[in-house]
Amino acid sequence: MNKTVLDLWVGLFVVAGIAALLFLALRVGSMNAVNASDSYEVVARFENIGGLKPRAPVKSAGVVVGRVADIRFDNETYEAAVTLRLDKRYAFPKDSSAAIMTSGLLGEQYIGLEAGGDSVKLKAKDRILITQDAVVLENLIGRFLYGKAQEGTPK
Amino acid sequence: MQNDNLVEIEQLAFGYGSRAILKSINLTAKRGQVVAIMGNSGCGKTTLLRLIGGQLKPNQGVVRVAGEAVGELDQAGLYRLRRKMGMLFQFGALFTDMSVFDNVAFQLREHTDLPEDAIRDLVLMKLHAVGLRGAAQLMPGELSGGMARRVALARAIALEPMLVLYDEPFAGLDPIALGVTGNLIRRLTDTLGLTSIVVTHDIHESLKIVDYIYFIADGVIVAEGTADEIRASGLPFVHQFVQGEADGPVPFHYPAPPYADDLRLGGRGA
Amino acid sequence: MLRQAIENLGNRTIQGIWRMGFAVRFFVTILLHSGTAFSRFGLTIRELYFSGVLSLIIILVSGLFVGMVLGLQGYETLQTYGAEESLGILVALSLVRELGPVVAALLFASRAGSAITAEIGLMKATEQLSAMEMMAIDPIARVVAPRFWAGVISMPLLAALFSAMGIFGGYLVGVQLIGVDEGAFWSQMQNAVDFERDILNGVIKSVVFGVAITAIALFEGYDAPPTAEGVSGATTRTVVTSSLAVLALDFVLTAFMFRGLN
Numbered sequence: 001m002n003k004t005v006l007d008l009w010v011g012l013f014v015v016a017g018i019a020a021l022l023f024l025a026l027r028v029g030s031m032n033a034v035n036a037s038d039s040y041e042v043v044a045r046f047e048n049i050g051g052l053k054p055r056a057p058v059k060s061a062g063v064v065v066g067r068v069a070d071i072r073f074d075n076e077t078y079e080a081a082v083t084l085r086l087d088k089r090y091a092f093p094k095d096s097s098a099a100i101m102t103s104g105l106l107g108e109q110y111i112g113l114e115a116g117g118d119s120v121k122l123k124a125k126d127r128i129l130i131t132q133d134a135v136v137l138e139n140l141i142g143r144f145l146y147g148k149a150q151e152g153t154p155k
Numbered sequence: 156m157q158n159d160n161l162v163e164i165e166q167l168a169f170g171y172g173s174r175a176i177l178k179s180i181n182l183t184a185k186r187g188q189v190v191a192i193m194g195n196s197g198c199g200k201t202t203l204l205r206l207i208g209g210q211l212k213p214n215q216g217v218v219r220v221a222g223e224a225v226g227e228l229d230q231a232g233l234y235r236l237r238r239k240m241g242m243l244f245q246f247g248a249l250f251t252d253m254s255v256f257d258n259v260a261f262q263l264r265e266h267t268d269l270p271e272d273a274i275r276d277l278v279l280m281k282l283h284a285v286g287l288r289g290a291a292q293l294m295p296g297e298l299s300g301g302m303a304r305r306v307a308l309a310r311a312i313a314l315e316p317m318l319v320l321y322d323e324p325f326a327g328l329d330p331i332a333l334g335v336t337g338n339l340i341r342r343l344t345d346t347l348g349l350t351s352i353v354v355t356h357d358i359h360e361s362l363k364i365v366d367y368i369y370f371i372a373d374g375v376i377v378a379e380g381t382a383d384e385i386r387a388s389g390l391p392f393v394h395q396f397v398q399g400e401a402d403g404p405v406p407f408h409y410p411a412p413p414y415a416d417d418l419r420l421g422g423r424g425a
Numbered sequence: 426m427l428r429q430a431i432e433n434l435g436n437r438t439i440q441g442i443w444r445m446g447f448a449v450r451f452f453v454t455i456l457l458h459s460g461t462a463f464s465r466f467g468l469t470i471r472e473l474y475f476s477g478v479l480s481l482i483i484i485l486v487s488g489l490f491v492g493m494v495l496g497l498q499g500y501e502t503l504q505t506y507g508a509e510e511s512l513g514i515l516v517a518l519s520l521v522r523e524l525g526p527v528v529a530a531l532l533f534a535s536r537a538g539s540a541i542t543a544e545i546g547l548m549k550a551t552e553q554l555s556a557m558e559m560m561a562i563d564p565i566a567r568v569v570a571p572r573f574w575a576g577v578i579s580m581p582l583l584a585a586l587f588s589a590m591g592i593f594g595g596y597l598v599g600v601q602l603i604g605v606d607e608g609a610f611w612s613q614m615q616n617a618v619d620f621e622r623d624i625l626n627g628v629i630k631s632v633v634f635g636v637a638i639t640a641i642a643l644f645e646g647y648d649a650p651p652t653a654e655g656v657s658g659a660t661t662r663t664v665v666t667s668s669l670a671v672l673a674l675d676f677v678l679t680a681f682m683f684r685g686l687n
Contacts, residue, residue, distance in 0.1 A: 208559050210555070210558060210559070233561075234561035235561070237558075237559055237560065237561040238560075238561045240559065241559075242556065242559040244552045244555065244556055245552070246551065246552070248551055248552040248553050248555065248556040249553075250553055250556075251547075251548075251551070251553070261560070262560050262562075265560070265562055266560075266561065
């Protein structure tokens with residue numbers, strides 16, 4: 001086996017392999033994982049996060065602007081403290097609201113960020129004050145039945 | 156210290172666990188000699204070569220090559236010594252993935268900084284010495300047994316060693332190849348000033364070319380001498396070996412119960 | 426009778442443990458003698474050709490077929506939930522997380538692993554390794570270590586190629602053949618496949634598999650009895666042992682990597 005031909009094939013092989021890896025990383029996967037250097041973190045408290053998981057997207061106007069970095073339970077206020085890691089490129093007013101939404105009817109849950117009107121922007125370690133909990137199906141059904149029962153009783 | 160003996164072996168013992176292969180070997184090989192070591196299959200001849208080459212360490216006794224005790228050398232010292240030794244393996248042990256030329260050039264490329272032209276000349280010279288300069292571009296798979304062994308010989312002398320060890324160089328060769336190989340061993344030893352230690356059980360070829368012979372049986376040297384002394388020897392073992400007799404000190408029959416009993420000819424049981 | 430069987434079992438177990446100790450020592454020796462494999466990288470490149478390039482065809486073709494089957498089967502099942510548009514996610518995640526690294530590893534073990542074992546076994550049986558030793562050249566450094574590193578480098582590349590081909594196969598079947606929406610196929614896939622969690626983990630898996638397979642293949646070759654049956658038995662052992670090792674390691678790694686999904 002001629003040495004130069006061999007080297008050529010090995011080179012092609014390695015290039016193809018790296019190309020496959022890049023294809024997987026960029027075209028197949030989402031490499032928009034927001035990393036620590038170009039992001040800032042804010043906290044939002046919820047009474048019920050439903051099925052929200054870490055690494056769930058944070059979307060505003062339907063566009064992914066960040067990821068859920070961490071979810072903790074605050075033992076004193078008995079609330080969930082969710083840390084949102086937002087892309088540094090996007091600044092939101094201090095009175096923006098965070099709601100837990102579901103993509104589609106039964107899809108995975110994400111955080112929808114709706115901008116407020118304040119001229120002062122959110123900085124790192126700030127807290128989003130206006131939050132809306134996840135819609136829990138059981139509560140919804142319970143409310144519906146209760147409402148129906150209420151309608152029925154005064155006769 | 157210019158000692159006449161290149162290889163000195165004193166009281167050498169070696170074995171695996173309880174199985175002793177060599178019990179007490181005393182042997183010397185002078186510079187420029189062709190020394191043959193003979194004995195039955197399994198008597199430890201190849202083990203002896205491995206001990207000389209440092210691939211095995213003796214249990215007792217000492218092997219000295221050019222004054223250095225082989226068993227006590229560290230890895231670096233061992234490799235240094237081996238660069239001055241060549242070994243011819245039983246079926247050549249050529250590297251099958253490279254050509255004849257590359258095989259002979261292997262040590263030159265690994266151990267020296269010589270430029271390719273110099274290496275080319277040296278390789279062709281060695282191949283010429285064994286008569287295979289025209290086969291330089293063949294692959295080991297295309298060679299006959301005898302040719303492969305000659306290439307291996309060229310490879311063994313590539314770095315002009317002071318000692319060459321031969322493991323059964325005559326095994327399985329046709330009469331012509333036998334003659335060629337024996338002739339080569341003698342000629343190379345004389346022209347290059349080497350010392351050759353040949354392990355073999357080919358008695359006739361060896362008697363033609365060696366200076367001194369040692370016989371090993373049961374882990375010790377049972378006989379030694381020059382070619383003439385051996386030919387004239389009256390020792391039963393040597394006699395049986397040299398004449399190729401079927402029965403003698405080395406019995407024909409493998410140990411077994413009496414023949415009659417095996418065939419149940421005496422006193423049939425129930 | 427029974428006592429004999431127990432004795433045999435005990436013996437075989439002790440032999441197995443002793444052999445494993447020897448194998449670990451061999452592995453450490455390879456690592457320690459790896460300097461030459463890198464300083465004379467040409468040796469490793471040569472082995473990269475024999476292990477990697479020569480495995481390309483089987484990897485690419487198998488990847489394509491596996492991806493196509495995933496496309497078909499996946500569509501069948503997803504259709505019942507009206508979730509055909511998630512076909513891209515199914516194909517991509519199955520391949521990148523599991524099928525790519527594992528199947529590529531199994532194929533590598535049977536093609537390249539057995540070849541390595543046979544080669545080393547044969548070299549040992551024909552005394553080529555001994556000859557090298559007697560020429561003051563360390564056979565582990567010159568013959569064994571380059572093959573090891575070539576295997577470790579080849580494996581993740583082959584796994585990535587397998588996954589990429591598989592996704593392409595799934596695309597061919599799903600989008601071109603069956604008619605799943607092309608945009609949905611790729612965009613849903615992109616949203617669901619995470620670089621760190623899925624792709625990187627897949628790469629880590631394939632590197633671990635590469636180490637395991639190549640080390641086993643080299644050890645079996647080096648330890649094989651120097652006869653024809655010895656080498657052929659060693660080749661079979663390589664394929665069986667490394668395949669089992671890959672599957673076992675896959676379980677361990679998967680449990681480790683994907684347990685924190687909540």
